[in-house]
Amino acid sequence: xxxxxxxxxxxxxxxxxxxxxxxxxxxxxxxxxxxxxxxxxxxxxxxxxxxxxxxxxxxxxxxxxxxxxxxxxxxxxxxxxxxxxxxxxxxxxxxxxxxxxxxxxxxxxxxxxxxxxxxxxxxxxxxxxxxxxxxxxxxxxxxxxxxxxxxxxxxxxxxxxxxxxxxxxxxxxxxxxxxxxxxxxxxxxxxxxxxxxxxxxxxxxxxxxxxxxxxxxxxxxxxxxxxxxxxxxxxxxxxxxxxxxxxxxxxxxxxxxxxxxxxxxxxxxxxxxxxxxxxxxxxxxxxxxxxxxxxxxxxxxxxxxxxxxxxxxxxxxxxxxxxxxxxxxxxxxxxxxxx
Amino acid sequence: xxxxxxxxxxxxxxxxxxxxxxxxxxxxxxxxxxxxxxxxxxxxxxxxxxxxxxxxxxxxxxxxxxxxxxxxxxxxxxxxxxxxxxxxxxxxxxxxxxxxxxxxxxxxxxxxxxxxxxxxxxxxxxxxxxxxxxxxxxxxxxxxxxxxxxxxxxxxxxxxxxxxxxxxxxxxxxxxxxxxxxxxxxxxxxxxxxxxxxxxxxxxxxxxxxxxxxxxxxxxxxxxxxxxxxxx
Numbered sequence: 001x002x003x004x005x006x007x008x009x010x011x012x013x014x015x016x017x018x019x020x021x022x023x024x025x026x027x028x029x030x031x032x033x034x035x036x037x038x039x040x041x042x043x044x045x046x047x048x049x050x051x052x053x054x055x056x057x058x059x060x061x062x063x064x065x066x067x068x069x070x071x072x073x074x075x076x077x078x079x080x081x082x083x084x085x086x087x088x089x090x091x092x093x094x095x096x097x098x099x100x101x102x103x104x105x106x107x108x109x110x111x112x113x114x115x116x117x118x119x120x121x122x123x124x125x126x127x128x129x130x131x132x133x134x135x136x137x138x139x140x141x142x143x144x145x146x147x148x149x150x151x152x153x154x155x156x157x158x159x160x161x162x163x164x165x166x167x168x169x170x171x172x173x174x175x176x177x178x179x180x181x182x183x184x185x186x187x188x189x190x191x192x193x194x195x196x197x198x199x200x201x202x203x204x205x206x207x208x209x210x211x212x213x214x215x216x217x218x219x220x221x222x223x224x225x226x227x228x229x230x231x232x233x234x235x236x237x238x239x240x241x242x243x244x245x246x247x248x249x250x251x252x253x254x255x256x257x258x259x260x261x262x263x264x265x266x267x268x269x270x271x272x273x274x275x276x277x278x279x280x281x282x283x284x285x286x287x288x289x290x291x292x293x294x295x296x297x298x299x300x301x302x303x304x305x306x307x308x309x310x311x312x313x314x315x316x317x318x319x320x321x322x323x324x325x326x327x328x329x330x331x332x333x334x335x336x337x338x339x
Numbered sequence: 340x341x342x343x344x345x346x347x348x349x350x351x352x353x354x355x356x357x358x359x360x361x362x363x364x365x366x367x368x369x370x371x372x373x374x375x376x377x378x379x380x381x382x383x384x385x386x387x388x389x390x391x392x393x394x395x396x397x398x399x400x401x402x403x404x405x406x407x408x409x410x411x412x413x414x415x416x417x418x419x420x421x422x423x424x425x426x427x428x429x430x431x432x433x434x435x436x437x438x439x440x441x442x443x444x445x446x447x448x449x450x451x452x453x454x455x456x457x458x459x460x461x462x463x464x465x466x467x468x469x470x471x472x473x474x475x476x477x478x479x480x481x482x483x484x485x486x487x488x489x490x491x492x493x494x495x496x497x498x499x500x501x502x503x504x505x506x507x508x509x510x511x512x513x514x515x516x517x518x519x520x521x522x523x524x525x526x527x528x529x530x531x532x533x534x535x536x537x538x539x540x541x542x543x544x545x546x547x548x549x550x551x552x553x554x555x556x557x558x559x560x561x562x563x564x565x566x567x568x569x570x571x
Contacts, residue, residue, distance in 0.1 A: 049475055070480065078477040088468040091490060100486075101476035152476065 001063065002027045002156055002188045003048060008057035010043055010212075017043050018054070018212045025190065030182050032199030033192040035209035041192040042085070042160055044209065048190065049082035049158045062155070078105060081154040085161040085192075087145030089133035094125065094144050097133050101152045119151035120144075123177055139170030146174065150181055157181065159191040163198065175202055196220060200293075210260055215339045220308045221263040222339070230280070237261050237336060242304055244280050246333040259338045265298070267335035268309035270319055273328040283307060283329040287321055301329060342540065350545035361545055368507060368526040371439050371517075375446035376503040383451045383502070384495055387458025392484055402459060408452035413445075413511030420445045420516055437518035442526070445512035450502035457501055461494025462487060497564035504557040508550060 003025040010018035018040045035041045046052040053068035089097050098116045120126040123143040163171040181187045193199055199206050208215045225237040237245045285303025297316045300308045321327050422428055424435040435441045465487055473486040510528035517524030527546045534543035
């Protein structure tokens with residue numbers, strides 16, 4: 001393992017932004033860190049990047065406990081490099097930006113020049129070597145920042161939203177770079193993203209954060225809801241005042257009124273409702289997207305809320321609905337989880 | 340009106356002819372002002388940088404005190420330094436009073452808060468990401484500080500230019516600690532005050548023109564560096 005995180009808590013004032021009981025990150029793998037804004041992705045990245053200390057908990061890096069005292073972090077930081085969501089380049093040339101970290105590592109001049117050329121080649125920015133870094137576009141800046149980090153041959157490369165502020169062309173270039181450095185240089189990569197499909201395409205593993213906690217989902221089918229009691233005294237969760245979902249008995253203990261719920265896409269069933277109206281745990285909506293995913297079909301239905309369900313190809317061939325068609329769904333109480 | 344026009348024309352002639360007395364006075368002024376600015380830079384820049392770069396209890400109060408010292412009147416500093424370097428003062432045996440060194444000390448005290456406060460402002464304006472980037476690239480605290488300093492360099496130079504502008508035009512300290520001794524501690528401002536007392540305006544106007552020219556040059560430099568700060 002490159003990281004083993006136990007009982008990690010990070011607080012800003014009295015607000016807990018991260019609460020992770022246990023997390024392992026394997027060596028030489030690509031991890032996508034998914035979550036909405038404010039989920040704690042950047043904070044976790046900063047902690048793993050040894051730039052911020054946790055409020056409580058233990059972190060092991062390469063099986064060694066991390067001591068967050070400034071003097072102890074110095075050597076570890078030479079193995080872990082983080083590129084910000086909006087990276088900043090020093091106000092000098094692209095070349096000198098890349099040279100900074102190499103000089104710190106006391107790499108000789110000839111070797112420095114070779115590494116810089118190689119790194120700029122990797123991101124397709126070699127012809128910009130002598131250009132003033134401040135004159136580069138957003139996408140170019142991002143690529144140079146990645147080259148600057150990779151020139152240092154880190155063991156771990158952390159990237160905060162690497163493609164969020166660049167155009168599609170640069171997005172593809174950056175994704176290719178991340179994949180190549182992992183495959184060729186065997187660098188462990190952790191990147192944050194909002195984009196579930198990008199995570200699925202690039203990452204070997206996905207970590208999903210919701211309000212600072214790990215959740216066992218693919219960052220979909222998560223809704224804010226209110227816990228209520230139905231007319232028969234049974235617990236239910238109401239989403240957007242219009243969708244009422246019964247809960248399985250073991251979830252009634254939660255004392256919160258406003259909760260986040262996750263609906264397991266594999267447990268949602270496509271059915272034919274007898275009446276015109278959807279009732280408790282039933283939804284009627286229009287198919288807006290269908291994608292093949294690992295031998296299954298992921299169907300996204302707009303039922304007032306966008307709900308994704310995952311069905312087998314065999315089942316799909318039986319039902320055969322089309323995009324734009326209206327379908328009915330049944331969400332069993334066991335599929336609804338409070339997170 | 341005729342007096343002013345005549346004085347102005349004569350003053351221009353004086354400047355063009357590079358009058359020896361005027362050149363000597365300008366030379367003294369530049370020498371003491373440059374030295375005091377350099378001295379204030381040596382103390383004020385590291386002081387301001389340390390305050391801006393570090394987190395410590397009382398940081399805000401320290402900055403408030405520094406900002407208050409910006410308004411310190413030159414005569415107060417003159418009086419204060421006089422108390423130390425006069426014959427009866429604790430530095431009396433060093434015979435500093437009425438020397439260029441006395442003016443330099445007084446002027447440095449005047450502008451150390453200026454340099455420090457402007458340095459703090461320059462460092463505070465630097466994007467926090469520079470520090471974070473340097474750290475993640477493996478820089479230690481000193482190397483990180485150097486990166487932040489480099490990024491703030493134009494702001495710090497602007498601080499020095501502003502400080503020089505302050506001392507080249509001050510009169511209280513030069514008069515009280517230098518004594519306006521001809522050819523030795525007579526600066527442009529003290530010479531102008533003396534010439535005014537004598538009712539002789541030509542040299543005063545000539546020195547005024549030179550002083551204004553220098554101030555103008557300083558302002559151009561200041562705005563150039565300020566512009567570089569904002570274009571970063």
